[in-house]
Amino acid sequence: MEVEIVKGLKFHKKQDVAIVGAGMTTFKRRLLETGKELSYFAVKQALEEAGLDIKDIEMVVMGSAPDAFDGTALKGEYLLDGAGGSDRPYLRVFVGGGTGVFAPIAGYWHVASGLADVCLVVCEEKMSCCHPHPQSAFKYIWDPILDRPLKPNLIWIFALEMRRYMHVNNIRHEDIALVSVKNKANALDHPCAQVAEKITVEDVLNSEPMALPVRRLDVSPPSDGAAALIMVAPHIARQLTDEPVWVTGVGWALDTTHWTNRDLYFPRYVAEAAKMAYRMAHITDPRKQIDVAEPYDPFDYKELHHMEGLGLAKKGEAPILTREGVTARDGDLPVCPSGGLLGVGNPIAATMGVKACEIYWQLAYRAGKRQVAKEVTTGVCQAWGDLMQVGTVMVMSNKR
Amino acid sequence: MPAIVGVGYSGFNANTPDLSWKEIMYEAAVRAYEDAGIDPRKDVDSFITCAEDFYEGFAIFDEFVPDQLGAVLKPTCTVCADFLYGLATAYMQIESGLAEIAVVEAHSKASDIKTFGEVIRHAMDPIWLKGVTNAHPYYLAALEMSYYMNKYCITQEAIAEVVVKNKRNALLNDSAPYGAKLTVEYALKSPFVFYPMRKIEIAERADGAIVFVVASDEMARKITDSPVWIKGVGWWSETSNYDIMSFEARYAYKSAKMAYRMAGIENPSKEIDIAEIDDRFAFKEIQHIVALQLAGKYDVCDLMSEGYFARNGSLPVNVSGGNLGVGNLLEATGGQKALEIVIQLRGEAGRRQVDCEIGVAQAWRYIPTASGAVAVFGV
């Protein structure tokens, strides 16, 4: 089924949007700090990089995933003061796991609409509050009539999608495991990483089964953490830096609730979101025009799945690119140079720190040891969420 | 300037045992699309839902949105806030060029929540507020009321007047379930449930859904002869700490200021013809009237008893019946407010029509927050 997404949109905005600073906390399974304190740490670091003071911030966007993790209703309101939202317009957006890239998209329209010249985007997640296990919160994401009586675990849906992806494209688990190996190794260079390590394909294939084909090392861990990003109008950017990174395209799409009514082998929601973002950024051949990518990788097969959705690989081709080293940090198309969720950790919305923030740092040549070998101009980051439903895509460039 | 080109709603009822939350959303959406004369599958660029997880009983409510709005595989998102925040989001998306037509939805299925007090209590700071007492969290509003009444000499009678006015207004609104003809004496006999707050001053909960179709300036002129312009939007948060909130609705004052500045309104009490403001606790109407600069803080009681804010008064407030008459619609509260303003500005309010050209809608994010939003509409 083909659905036309964007009709004759011209994307006429009031002003361009630049990123001038980012920050993140360490990602760990359990942190002592509260969600408010984590948000504060991330914001502080972003303000330091941008050379701004909290007084300069006009509006704040909060991105945070299920309230059930932190264990407070109206979680946005609870986190407000730690995120710098006191006494200013403050808005929380939420598209499940896709929030990590959706919050910066919301920041984009705060600035592009001309309503704000300086907008702070904060993402926070404190999954360890939820007991007995963060996955317990995911009991409540399922349809109460059709799914919940079957006592599902979150991993099921991934296992079902992974199996379908492997079956249709004829992919072996060995090829998928390479992603986990690559990302966990990349994360060794990330100061915030939770599960950085040198592992082998055999380690992945022999790790404890969770919901086959998904095994322990195919999965990113639950984490606590926060991240922040500062987006500004061009006249502010000019005062702060010679080389800001520009947001050139944004896109998002939400597929039907009835995930059992679709063929799961291809993430068409990511493809639609990418189509919108690429149109806006004038990208016609993503494989050639994009220099570095941070697709969402909560599971190793998801990175491959999303690369195909983003048009960075043809259907079924992503594992081949991975095997050939194209997606390594010194490859032709570095993918998840940060170490991704698999290596750095997966505090759902706060993964903005390894997606949007990482692409910003890569394009600003500030990623330190993680800086990719090739010269970079354009990067893309993407997140995914809900019941295999939502794709959020942002394209950035260091050329205006 | 973006405009409202279509509105639709479903409800409002004390409960809705026959329809699921998806089905009331569908009903409201179909009406809004018909009103705007658009096909959601072809014409809409962005869909926005306003919902909070724990009001719905889901961990990720965003999942259950697209199908019933016609939003499958289209840009769709959730804003965790009141409908008016969603409207502000649509405004920004349109001004950013991300959409020409955007749809905003909010709903309440409050009747599905069996332990409402616990849900609100769950929103209180877990470490130093939640454990203080097991009393129903409405006490937070009563504390604020006590402070505000004492500071500005607000009388019990003035608050009773709000109840009487709004419930009577609701009698002319076919979709308001809590209308009644009461007297001030009767209202003052209602028992205190959270002193100084009486039972009758607390809005009962209601179910319903509201959908707006918002279009860019150019598109609005193309598809309708009677657009209602969004002249200004504003939203503001004070703090998340209950202990240091101003208790004077500073959030409403600041968000109104933002919206008025956008709308070019310098003297709100003169320029605004009609207002729909949050009255989920009766004293909040008085507090919000002052915060929105529609009356001075020492005049408001007198004006209330003189009938200044009545349907036939100089500045009608809550002609729809407000939350006291229509019900507490959770995150759809601001939607019901905006809906009434749009209907009034279009001249489609029937028996409760007032003469107006500029209207303001305001909503608060309910206890225990100090956040809220304002929108100014005009024809």
Place this chain on the structure above:
Amino acid sequence: MAVGRKKISCPPYAEGTALSERDISERRVTIFEDHPNLVYSWTAGQAMSRFLNELKNGKLIATKCEKCGRIIFPPRIYCELCYKPIDGWVYVKDTGTVQTFSISYIDPDARPLEKPVIVAVIAVDGASPNMGIMHILGEVEPEKVYIGMRVKAVWKPENEREGAITDIKYWKPWRDEND
């Protein structure tokens, strides 16, 4: 000012204090514990009410849209693609095809299960392609399951059915006479 600070490496430092499981279980850190009593009773609505009532009769029901021609399962009262009301109700079969499956070793709280559960998306016969539901497979060894396998619902006895998706105990391998 960030001008000229190109040589920095970001993030410059990693703040946050890691805790271990024992820090929490042995209460070495201050903890506030709460067990909120949050109760909801969702209105099933028109489509799901009919669906659940039919389950009591041992039948699966779907809706159809004449515009796109789809037989929609699980049923809803609107076609989300054409965005119009559905045109009628039709029974579908209690047989189907495994679209994808998984063997789960953990429960909803991520605790190990004694016996793994086989979960599958089953496209139901009589509905349009890909119109499936998630359910459990039984009477089959995990290593014998494959995508494309034909399965049939195993119902609870009539007097034990309560109008829930669990009125189907599980789906078992099945061979059609015509296959």
